[in-house]
Amino acid sequence: MVFAAMVYDSARNRMVLFGAFNQFGLWLSETWEYDGTTWSQAHPAGSPSPRQGVGMAFDSTRHRVVMFGGSDPNAGRMADTWEWDGASWTRMTPSPSPYARFWHSMAYDPVRDRTVLFGGDHIQAYSLGEENDTWEWDGAQWIRDWTDAAPSVRAGQSMVYDSLLGRMVLFGGFNAGVTPNTYARDTWELGTGVLTPAGSPQLTLSSTTGEFGSVDVGAPSQPAVNGVTSSGTGPLVMTASVTGDFAISFTDCPAAPDPLAAGSTCLSVVTFSPTAAGDRYGALTFTGNFPASPLSIPLHGVGIARDFTISASPSTLSTTQGYPLPPVTVTTSAIGDAGTITLSYLSNEPGISASFSPSSITSGAASTMTIAVASTVQPGDYGVSVVGNEGTITHRAEVTIQIFPIPDFTITANPAAITLAHGTSADVVLATTAINGAASISLSAAVSPAGPTVILGNASVPAGGIGFVTIGAPFGVTPGAYTVTVTGVEGSMVHSTTVAVTVTSKGLVNGGFESGDLAGWSQTGVDAVINFPHAGTYSGQVGNPGSPNPFSGDSTLAQTFDVPASGGKLVFWYRNFCGDKVKTDWFTATLHDEVTGATTTVLSPLCTKNGSWTKVTVNLSSHAGNYVTLTFLDHQGSTTSNTFTLVDDVALA
Structure with a gap:
C-alpha cells in the first residue's frame, strides 16, 4: 500500500497507521497498530472514510492521534478533523477549519501544546492547488498562524518537531501548479527564536481596475476576484477597504497586525450592488507597511433600474383526473430597460409540477408553461404560481387548476x-x-x-x-x-x-289445448279453443263454423318442434265438419322438415259431413334430430260452407 499516514503513540508504545491506496486499486479506511513485533488491525465502531494523503500527528499531552483531511475517492479533498484514543475514532467539529486538502504535513509541538499543519494540495472558493498556509490545533479549535515568513506553496513535504531545538523542521515538497513542476530542496524551521528580517514589503494586485458592467439596482453582481501578493522581501501588513456601492464579499487575507509572508498570496473578492441607476464609482484601497500605500484601484459599474409584469393565460384550467392539462402562455412586459427573467413555479401539491420553454426570457417576451399532474393527485382545487425573477425583482402570476373525478x-x-x-x-x-x-x-x-x-x-x-x-x-x-x-x-x-x-330443445307444447288458449301455436284465418274435446276439457278449432262471422279461405294452426334423435312418432286426433265437397272445402295436415326443406302430407285433404274423432300416427324416423313444422289447414270455399275441423291430443310418442 502507499500514501498511508503513520505516527508513534508514545503513551501506548504503538505505531498507528491509517488509510492508504493498495495494490488492488482500493482506497482504505483501515486502522493498524504495530507494537514493535506484530501488526494488528483495530476495528472501531466508526472510522473516517477511505482516503489517502492524510495529515496525522500524535498529541502527547492529550494522548490522542490527530488526523486532518486527505483525499476521498468519492468526495475528493476533505476538511474533517478526527482523533484516535487507542480504541475509537471521534470526529471533531471545529469552526473554522483549514481548507480541504491532502498531501499536507502535520507535527505536534509539546512545548506549545499545539498540532501544527502546513501546506498541501487544497481547494477553496476561487482557488485550488498547492498552498503554504500554517494552522494550529489546540485540541478544540483550529487557529490560522500568520507567520512572518513561509515556504513557497507546496504539497508532499516532510515535517517533524525537533524537541532539542524546540522547532518544527520542514523539508522539500513539490508544486504541480507550474510548468514544469517544481520539487523543493529547501529546509525551513518554525518556532521560538526564529527571526524574520523586516526586509522591504511590497503589495501587488492581480487587477489594476474593477469594471462590473450593468447590474440591476439592488442586485449583487458577479464577484470580482483580486489576488493580493506579498511581492517584497519582508512580511506585508495591510488593511483593505472599499467605497461606493461596492463590498468585499470574501477575503482570506490577514488583517493588521497579522502579516502576509513574502511570496504568499491571498484573495480579496469584491461585488457591486448599485443603490441607484446610472454610473456608480468606488475604489478598492489597501493601506499598510509598503512604500506605495495607500494603493487603490478604481471600481465602476452601472446601475440599471427596471421592472416587469407577468401574466398567465389561461389562468384557470380544468381536467379530469389522469388527463393532461393544456399549455399555458406566460407573457411579460418590460418596465424601463429590458432584463432577463428567470421563470420557476410554486405548487401547493407535490404531484403537480411545471416546466417552461424557454426557462428564461427577455422581459417583453413569452414562454410556454407545461403543467404535469400525476395520476395520484386527487380531485380538487389546486394552484400553481408562475414566479418571474429578474435580479432582486420578483413577480408572480397565479394559475388555478380544478381536477374533476373520473366519470x-x-x-x-x-x-x-x-x-x-x-x-x-x-x-x-x-x-x-x-x-x-x-x-x-x-x-x-x-x-x-x-x-x-x-x-x-x-x-x-x-x-x-x-x-x-x-x-x-x-x-x-x-x-x-x-x-x-x-x-x-x-x-x-x-x-x-x-x-x-x-x-x-323444444317439444310439442299445448298439444291438448288444456291451457284454454292457442299458446305455443301460430295461427292464420279463423282459429279458436272450444269445449268439445277428444279428451280433457278443450280442443283446437281450425276454420269457421259460420255464424256470426262468415269466412272463406284458409285457416291454419302450426307449431315447430324438435324431433328427438331417436325419431319416434307423432300422434294427433282430428274431427272434420265439412259443409261442402272436397273440391271446394277440405282439411289437411303437413309436416315440413326445416333442415332438409322437405314437406310431407301426413293427412291428405278430406271433407267429412259429420266426422268422428280420428287418430293419425306419423313415423318421424326420417326427421330424427331435425326440427319440423306441423301445420293443420282448413279450407273454406265460400262463406256459406261452414267447414271447420277440431284437433286435439297432439303429442310425440
Whole structure:
C-alpha cells in the first residue's frame, strides 16, 4: 500500500497507521497498530472514510492521534478533523477549519501544546492547488498562524518537531501548479527564536481596475476576484477597504497586525450592488507597511433600474383526473430597460409540477408553461404560481387548476340468467347508474360460443338510464350453456355485465289445448279453443263454423318442434265438419322438415259431413334430430260452407 499516514503513540508504545491506496486499486479506511513485533488491525465502531494523503500527528499531552483531511475517492479533498484514543475514532467539529486538502504535513509541538499543519494540495472558493498556509490545533479549535515568513506553496513535504531545538523542521515538497513542476530542496524551521528580517514589503494586485458592467439596482453582481501578493522581501501588513456601492464579499487575507509572508498570496473578492441607476464609482484601497500605500484601484459599474409584469393565460384550467392539462402562455412586459427573467413555479401539491420553454426570457417576451399532474393527485382545487425573477425583482402570476373525478358508471343485467327453448326469446333489462357525471354509455353485445341471437334495443343509453337486449334461441342452435356479454363504454371507462343463457330443445307444447288458449301455436284465418274435446276439457278449432262471422279461405294452426334423435312418432286426433265437397272445402295436415326443406302430407285433404274423432300416427324416423313444422289447414270455399275441423291430443310418442 502507499500514501498511508503513520505516527508513534508514545503513551501506548504503538505505531498507528491509517488509510492508504493498495495494490488492488482500493482506497482504505483501515486502522493498524504495530507494537514493535506484530501488526494488528483495530476495528472501531466508526472510522473516517477511505482516503489517502492524510495529515496525522500524535498529541502527547492529550494522548490522542490527530488526523486532518486527505483525499476521498468519492468526495475528493476533505476538511474533517478526527482523533484516535487507542480504541475509537471521534470526529471533531471545529469552526473554522483549514481548507480541504491532502498531501499536507502535520507535527505536534509539546512545548506549545499545539498540532501544527502546513501546506498541501487544497481547494477553496476561487482557488485550488498547492498552498503554504500554517494552522494550529489546540485540541478544540483550529487557529490560522500568520507567520512572518513561509515556504513557497507546496504539497508532499516532510515535517517533524525537533524537541532539542524546540522547532518544527520542514523539508522539500513539490508544486504541480507550474510548468514544469517544481520539487523543493529547501529546509525551513518554525518556532521560538526564529527571526524574520523586516526586509522591504511590497503589495501587488492581480487587477489594476474593477469594471462590473450593468447590474440591476439592488442586485449583487458577479464577484470580482483580486489576488493580493506579498511581492517584497519582508512580511506585508495591510488593511483593505472599499467605497461606493461596492463590498468585499470574501477575503482570506490577514488583517493588521497579522502579516502576509513574502511570496504568499491571498484573495480579496469584491461585488457591486448599485443603490441607484446610472454610473456608480468606488475604489478598492489597501493601506499598510509598503512604500506605495495607500494603493487603490478604481471600481465602476452601472446601475440599471427596471421592472416587469407577468401574466398567465389561461389562468384557470380544468381536467379530469389522469388527463393532461393544456399549455399555458406566460407573457411579460418590460418596465424601463429590458432584463432577463428567470421563470420557476410554486405548487401547493407535490404531484403537480411545471416546466417552461424557454426557462428564461427577455422581459417583453413569452414562454410556454407545461403543467404535469400525476395520476395520484386527487380531485380538487389546486394552484400553481408562475414566479418571474429578474435580479432582486420578483413577480408572480397565479394559475388555478380544478381536477374533476373520473366519470364512471355501473351496468347490470336483469335477469342475469335465462333458459330458452328453441324458437323462443327473452328481453333482459340493462340498468345503469352514473358516477361523477358520466354522460352517454355506448353499448355492444357478444355471445360465446356463437349460436343464440342478440339484439340491442339501444345503441347507447344515458348514464343512469335503462336499456334492454333481446336474446333468442333459434331452432338449430345446439342445446347447452352460452354467455352473452354486454359492454358499456363511456370515455376511457369500460364495464361489462353478463347473462348466462341455457338453450334447451323444444317439444310439442299445448298439444291438448288444456291451457284454454292457442299458446305455443301460430295461427292464420279463423282459429279458436272450444269445449268439445277428444279428451280433457278443450280442443283446437281450425276454420269457421259460420255464424256470426262468415269466412272463406284458409285457416291454419302450426307449431315447430324438435324431433328427438331417436325419431319416434307423432300422434294427433282430428274431427272434420265439412259443409261442402272436397273440391271446394277440405282439411289437411303437413309436416315440413326445416333442415332438409322437405314437406310431407301426413293427412291428405278430406271433407267429412259429420266426422268422428280420428287418430293419425306419423313415423318421424326420417326427421330424427331435425326440427319440423306441423301445420293443420282448413279450407273454406265460400262463406256459406261452414267447414271447420277440431284437433286435439297432439303429442310425440
